[in-house]
Amino acid sequence: MNYAILILALGLAPVLPLVATFYFWFTRWKYRKQAVSSGLKGREAALRLLSENGLADIPVDSANELVGDHFDPKGRKIALSPDVLDKSSAFALAVAAHEVGHALQQKDGYRWFGWWMAVAPYVHMLTFVFQIIVMSLALVFPPILFLLVISYSLLFLMSILTLPVEYDASRRAMAELNRSGLIQNDDERSAVRNVLIAAGLTYIAKAIQDLLLAVYYALKVFRR
Numbered sequence: 258m259n260y261a262i263l264i265l266a267l268g269l270a271p272v273l274p275l276v277a278t279f280y281f282w283f284t285r286w287k288y289r290k291q292a293v294s295s296g297l298k299g300r301e302a303a304l305r306l307l308s309e310n311g312l313a314d315i316p317v318d319s320a321n322e323l324v325g326d327h328f329d330p331k332g333r334k335i336a337l338s339p340d341v342l343d344k345s346s347a348f349a350l351a352v353a354a355h356e357v358g359h360a361l362q363q364k365d366g367y368r369w370f371g372w373w374m375a376v377a378p379y380v381h382m383l384t385f386v387f388q389i390i391v392m393s394l395a396l397v398f399p400p401i402l403f404l405l406v407i408s409y410s411l412l413f414l415m416s417i418l419t420l421p422v423e424y425d426a427s428r429r430a431m432a433e434l435n436r437s438g439l440i441q442n443d444d445e446r447s448a449v450r451n452v453l454i455a456a457g458l459t460y461i462a463k464a465i466q467d468l469l470l471a472v473y474y475a476l477k478v479f480r481r
């Protein structure tokens with residue numbers, strides 16, 4: 258029984274996020290080509306939604322390739338990738354509105370967003386360094402692997418914290434696009450929804466991966 262879970266965890270852990278990422282790429286490829294009736298590019302759509310919400314002071318710039326589309330809560334700015342920033346498509350509209358959704362969370366003092374901002378940057382950086390150290394030390398002293406159980410449990414906790422934040426940003430994006438008239442028909446509505454769902458699935462896959470890895474290392478350590 259334990260052995261079966263071990264194999265399952267080991268097999269599924271890397272596969273799930275890959276499948277979710279491929280699905281997101283496919284969705285991006287599909288909806289990058291779908292024009293929107295407003296004709297607005299991602300930057301223009303974001304700026305319009307921001308200014309309609311009293312956030313005209315938040316700039317919308319190009320994103321670093323590595324980091325990708327995001328809202329920077331400290332610097333108070335939105336960064337969009339080239340596919341979104343200067344393109345007009347259902348994909349660009351969805352992503353731009355999602356990032357505006359994060360800006361609106363900050364404006365409204367959304368509780369989960371504050372939590373997430375406080376924890377996220379440190380957990381990522383620290384766990385990465387920590388895991389490399391533990392894996393190296395495990396070569397000479399295998400029981401130390403139990404520290405990986407803790408670190409993946411922490412990552413899982415963080416992934417779980419991210420889910421309501423991402424879901425809420427997408428929910429706000431959908432509401433804003435409907436309210437502002439940037440979405441004008443059911444075709445556009447379903448395209449934007451599909452992009453947001455595909456993006457959301459990558460976060461869910463990440464959470465499941467962290468859980469599986471925590472279980473995997475727990476079984477590995479405690480079966481000794």
Ligand SMILES: [Zn+2]
Binds near residue numbers: 359426
């Ligand atoms: Zn987001």
